[in-house]
Amino acid sequence: MSRVLLVGSPNSGKSLLFNRLTGLSHKVANFPGITVDVSSGPIRALRELELVDFPGTYSLQPISGEERVAVEQFESALRDANVGQVVCLIDATRLEKSLYLTLQVIRECQRHGKPVTVLANMIDVLDKHGMTLDAEGLAQSLQAPVLPVSARSGKGVDTAIAQLRANHDRRESAPREQFIDTPDELLRGTAHQLARRYGPRGDVLVQSQTALDTFFLHSVTGGFAFLLIMYLLFQSIFTWAAPAMDAVEALLGWSAGLIVPLLGNDLARDFTTDALFGGIGAFLVFVPQIFVLTFVIGLLEDSGYMARAALICHKPLRLFGLTGKSFIPMLSGVACAIPGIYAARAIDSPRKRLLTYMAIPLMPCSARLPVYTLLIAAFIPSGTALGGLVGWQGLAMFGIYFFGMLCGLLVTGLVSRTSPDHYTDLPFVLELPPYRLPGLLPILRNSWNRSKHFVTKAGKIIFTVTVVIWVLGYFPNFGADLGASWLGQLGRLIEPLFTPIGLDWRYGVAIFTSFLAREVFVGTLGTIFGIEGADENVVPLVDHIQASGLAIGSGLALLVFFAIALQCVSTLAILARESASRSFTLKLAFGYFALAYAAALLVYQLAGLFS
Amino acid sequence: MDTLWNLRAGEVCEIVGYDDALAEPYRVRLMEFGFHAGEAVTCLHAPAFGAPKVYRVSDTVYSLDDEVAAHVRVRRNV
Numbered sequence: 001m002s003r004v005l006l007v008g009s010p011n012s013g014k015s016l017l018f019n020r021l022t023g024l025s026h027k028v029a030n031f032p033g034i035t036v037d038v039s040s041g042p043i044r045a046l047r048e049l050e051l052v053d054f055p056g057t058y059s060l061q062p063i064s065g066e067e068r069v070a071v072e073q074f075e076s077a078l079r080d081a082n083v084g085q086v087v088c089l090i091d092a093t094r095l096e097k098s099l100y101l102t103l104q105v106i107r108e109c110q111r112h113g114k115p116v117t118v119l120a121n122m123i124d125v126l127d128k129h130g131m132t133l134d135a136e137g138l139a140q141s142l143q144a145p146v147l148p149v150s151a152r153s154g155k156g157v158d159t160a161i162a163q164l165r166a167n168h169d170r171r172e173s174a175p176r177e178q179f180i181d182t183p184d185e186l187l188r189g190t191a192h193q194l195a196r197r198y199g200p201r202g203d204v205l206v207q208s209q210t211a212l213d214t215f216f217l218h219s220v221t222g223g224f225a226f227l228l229i230m231y232l233l234f235q236s237i238f239t240w241a242a243p244a245m246d247a248v249e250a251l252l253g254w255s256a257g258l259i260v261p262l263l264g265n266d267l268a269r270d271f272t273t274d275a276l277f278g279g280i281g282a283f284l285v286f287v288p289q290i291f292v293l294t295f296v297i298g299l300l301e302d303s304g305y306m307a308r309a310a311l312i313c314h315k316p317l318r319l320f321g322l323t324g325k326s327f328i329p330m331l332s333g334v335a336c337a338i339p340g341i342y343a344a345r346a347i348d349s350p351r352k353r354l355l356t357y358m359a360i361p362l363m364p365c366s367a368r369l370p371v372y373t374l375l376i377a378a379f380i381p382s383g384t385a386l387g388g389l390v391g392w393q394g395l396a397m398f399g400i401y402f403f404g405m406l407c408g409l410l411v412t413g414l415v416s417r418t419s420p421d422h423y424t425d426l427p428f429v430l431e432l433p434p435y436r437l438p439g440l441l442p443i444l445r446n447s448w449n450r451s452k453h454f455v456t457k458a459g460k461i462i463f464t465v466t467v468v469i470w471v472l473g474y475f476p477n478f479g480a481d482l483g484a485s486w487l488g489q490l491g492r493l494i495e496p497l498f499t500p501i502g503l504d505w506r507y508g509v510a511i512f513t514s515f516l517a518r519e520v521f522v523g524t525l526g527t528i529f530g531i532e533g534a535d536e537n538v539v540p541l542v543d544h545i546q547a548s549g550l551a552i553g554s555g556l557a558l559l560v561f562f563a564i565a566l567q568c569v570s571t572l573a574i575l576a577r578e579s580a581s582r583s584f585t586l587k588l589a590f591g592y593f594a595l596a597y598a599a600a601l602l603v604y605q606l607a608g609l610f611s
Numbered sequence: 612m613d614t615l616w617n618l619r620a621g622e623v624c625e626i627v628g629y630d631d632a633l634a635e636p637y638r639v640r641l642m643e644f645g646f647h648a649g650e651a652v653t654c655l656h657a658p659a660f661g662a663p664k665v666y667r668v669s670d671t672v673y674s675l676d677d678e679v680a681a682h683v684r685v686r687r688n689v
Binding site for chain 2: 096
């Protein structure tokens with residue numbers, strides 16, 4: 001199958017065009033070493049041609065390591081004999097920005113003898129405002145066909161397909177050499193001149209964009225709009241995804257209810273219920289959150305608001321080595337680190353993205369809540385102060401949430417100052433795209449892909465770890481006594497590690513199992529103390545913990561430990577995938593464990609001074 | 612010498628060049644976006660609290676923070 005490369009600058013409507021041409025029939029692959037997706041799929045009207053959608057780029061002159069990989073992949077594809085032609089998509093409403101890349105692409109294609117078709121997208125927007133593009137004149141200057149299209153309405157797409165067919169049938173393009181030796185500096189000047197000569201006249205588009213920006217970037221109205229939108233985003237993760245998450249759990253419970261009674265012995269039943277369905281549930285339950293968050297973020301990106309949100313948040317986050325685009329991933333991390341890590345894909349600077357990855361696991365995710373609730377109920381008095389205005393337990397909950405966020409910012413601030421690495425950084429030069437109605441289909445497609453990616457890539461790891469921990473906790477006494485299981489023995493083995501913070505093997509085991517998910521800490525302690533349903537009602541467990549004589553210093557140390565430690569296999573699995581670095585992920589996991597342990601030890605020792 | 616960062620909302624300037632403190636890759640990216648010598652730039656918005664400012668160059672709108680904009684030398688009132 002002959003391949004057609006689709007290239008273009010960010011925000012030129014490439015995804016929309018790709019979907020229109022392929023009809024969403026596509027597959028997604030990751031370039032090694034980077035996190036950008038490359039989609040490909042047969043063109044519906046030309047099944048013999050496969051369209052390959054390359055990541056959006058501003059030029060073929062990379063300024064970061066990640067851009068370099070993407071450009072090298074493009075240049076490598078040009079040398080591929082199966083690549084028959086290239087489609088370069090430009091934004092007809094902002095011609096100069098697109099033309100520099102177009103000229104570079106044409107030059108590279110001339111060097112490799114590949115025909116280029118330039119598609120001038122958003123022609124419907126120009127039509128709407130009575131503006132025109134001199135496509136013929138531009139085509140003559142570029143020595144390549146320039147076809148006005150609208151990826152959104154479909155206008156001109158048939159003509160574009162006819163051009164692709166003609167290029168394919170012709171097999172060999174007439175050699176063109178106009179730009180073959182032209183350096184980038186001259187191409188920049190040429191892009192400027194061509195945009196002036198052939199581009200649309202007037203600035204009605206910029207004016208309408210500026211009017212909306214006056215509202216959305218205003219210090220009062222913009223701030224209010226920002227808070228409202230972020231509130232809705234946060235709600236979407238918690239509230240909108242919750243029914244689907246409940247449905248996943250109910251479906252798994254129902255399936256287990258059907259299958260388990262058919263099994264012959266206790267071992268098979270226990271394995272199926274706890275390891276098999278428990279393992280599947282451990283990752284499937286996250287899918288609704290990932291889907292909903294990706295969808296909402298897609299709406300924000302496609303509408304043009306995301307860039308404005310990044311602008312609003314940039315200044316305070318820059319103090320900690322982050323960028324405005326880090327805000328949404330970090331906010332998402334307050335619900336769950338996994339969708340937050342996925343959301344960090346929107347950060348174009350590899351360095352800032354890595355720093356954001358470091359901050360996200362320290363955001364106080366919802367899985368920590370049951371642990372905090374248990375420990376605060378056990379160790380913080382329930383009294384109030386200031387005439388009932390301030391409750392100590394509520395204050396402690398706020399304090400531990402704030403502590404987590406502060407740790408995340410301090411870590412990134414420290415790392416960004418001690419490891420200067422400008423090669424993977426990008427300047428804060430953010431294009432503010434025009435506001436527009438989002439295209440729902442590409443966003444749904446992306447949300448589906450992201451969910452599928454999570455299930456197929458991270459799901460296997462999460463499932464395997466779940467089964468391993470189940471085996472450790474079940475044998476050799478077939479689940480009769482967790483304390484006597486291999487897991488219990490392991491807990492006693494690692495007990496010396498936790499003795500300095502006043503914890504015995506039971507807490508060691510609970511910390512170990514919380515690697516599955518932090519809230520498992522509560523359930524495990526409940527099992528060890530022989531309490532049914534401790535994860536749903538913590539009161540009996542609180543009584544047992546208080547009766548066990550655990551020191552308040554140990555309780556506070558545990559709180560601090562859970563605020564920092566990266567105790568979640570799902571987060572680690574997806575972090576390794578998204579960062580494309582197991583080394584980074586392992587360092588982060590061990591680093592945060594060491595930091596959490598040191599902080600817990602400090603708290604325990606300090607508490608000892610006051611008790 | 613005035614810089615892009617000194618502009619207030621509504622002010623127009625012409626780019627004169629870049630100062631040496633701006634890293635080469637950043638300079639390249641700015642020029643790709645159309646911020647080259649002789650180009651007219653309008654400051655569209657200057658949000659409060661030192662947030663990045665919004666500039667129009669040619670037919671496109673960009674936001675630049677002070678780390679970048681303070682290194683772009685400009686001449687006002689073109």
